[in-house]
Amino acid sequence: MRKSRIFLLIILLLCIGVGVYWALKMQTQPKVEQADFAVVNELHKLITSESVYDIDSEKIVEGALRGMANAINDPYSTYYSEQEAALHKQTLASERIGIGLELSEANGKFIVVAPIKSSPAEKAGIRPLDELVQINEVRLEGKTMGEVRKLMHGKEGESVELVLYRPELEQHVKLSIKRERLKNDTVQGDVIEVEGTKIGYMTISMFGEKTADEWQKSLDALIEQDVEGLIIDVRDNPGGYLHSVAQMMSMFEQKEVVFAYMQNHDGVTEPLKTKKIEQFEPYAKWLRSTPVTILQNEGSASASEVFAGALQDWKRAVIIGVTSFGKGTVQQTWDLQNGGEVKLSTNKWLTPSKRWVHDVGVEPDVEVTQHPLYRVETKILRGRFEVGEYSEEVAYSQRILSELGFTISRTDGFFDMDTAQEVASFRRQQDLPEGRHMDEVFFAELTKQLETFKQSQVNDMQLQMAISYVMHQLE
Helix, strand or coil, X not given: CHHHHHHHHHHHHHHHHHHHHHXXXXXXXXXXXXXXXXXXXXXXXXXXXXXXXXXXXXXXXXXXXXXXXXXXXXXXXXXXXXXXXXXXXXXXCCEEEECCEEEEEECCEEXXXXXXXXXXXXXXXXXXXXXXXXXXXXXXXCCCHHHHHHHHCCCCCCEEEEEEEECCCCEEEEEEEECEEEECCCEXXXXXXXXXXXXXXXXXXXXXXXXXXXXXXXHXXXXXXXXXXXXXXCCCCCCECHHHHHHHHHHHCCCCCEEEEEECCCCCEEEEECCCCHHHHHHHHHHHCCCEEEEECCCCCCHHHHHHHHHHHCCCCEEEECCCCCCCEEEEEXXXXXXXXXXXXXXXXXXXXXXXCCCCCCCCCEECCCCHHHHCCCCCCCCCECCCCEXXXXXXXXXXXXXXXXXXXXXXXXXXXXXXXXXXXXXXXXXCCCCCCECHHHHHHHHHHHHHXXXXXXXXXXXXXXXXXXXXXXX
């Protein structure tokens, strides 16, 4: 009987203790959340019962959800409606229809992170940091990212008219771009031979679902061809899946080594480490003995910065180019009950040396700016222009002629005598009909020369520096 009373006393004390614990816990919970949601419900009731405008509850909820996401003031945190979510999920799909453009939103502006390599957007000359201001005559002020995606969406073969503001030129650029079927083959391998030495050249356009597998296959092909150095090109790579980067980093290092840190909203830092995978050991061994360079530019962002930043901190690669975009956050996406989804920045990521590159970027070890012609968009020009006339077509042609080495004294679009002499010289050089005027025959040949220049690896100053570095390391 005595033991029974002691047992009941213990149970009673435990119950009292649990009760006190939960009472204290409830007292420490912020009550403002309940009050805030009460206000939301109050406003919803007032709008539906008193507003002169007819609006259903679904639209009100959509607006509230969008407003909450926008209140974070983070360009990478976004709410998508059900239709917008479907478009968003196509971004890293194996195949989709579009022009290949990665955007971010900052202070109501839609900024180009990077065009996807070999996409219609890249071929049209869209550059990182261009601001998209208009789509098909629709101005984008006040639009959401989801609305912009809907405006960009369309059928294969149809054209979309874009107006972009280019800060470096302080002027607007108007482009007509045809949508194409975009295949996300994200890795392309090639061999560059210099003085009998074979150098592997690997281009990674983005970090998609299958990028690590593609990377592994390309490495196999390069190793079989006995390449002695490796150049990895992540220029205009807007990022993608972090797990693809993790798998690739494990091919560089087969010990448990930190390649990045994740830091959550409470400031708790978690190391991300490479994994020991037996089948990766041959790659790690080969990469340890091979000089590696990374090419990056201002369009290299997010996952590509994780990749480059880790190899830089490990001192396993030299970065050549210019400072990267500077996106130091990681996003996670949740499906919502209404069919929509929300994407939130849930972590900061840091390099192995705990650098946070957000809005700063990864600085190159060797800074090399690209030739100005690589930043000139391809245009289809029409009309005929002679001395004394002024036009945008003349200004565009003056700029290209100047960069091609012709003696042009002005590039403001006024067709002066110096321009006329150099136009005549260009026409003779390319076996065009004689003359000092610009016409469609002249424009077509000028565009051809521009594309030929950009496609030649010899003119790629950053690539040439990477080749020189690898050759020096092999001496």
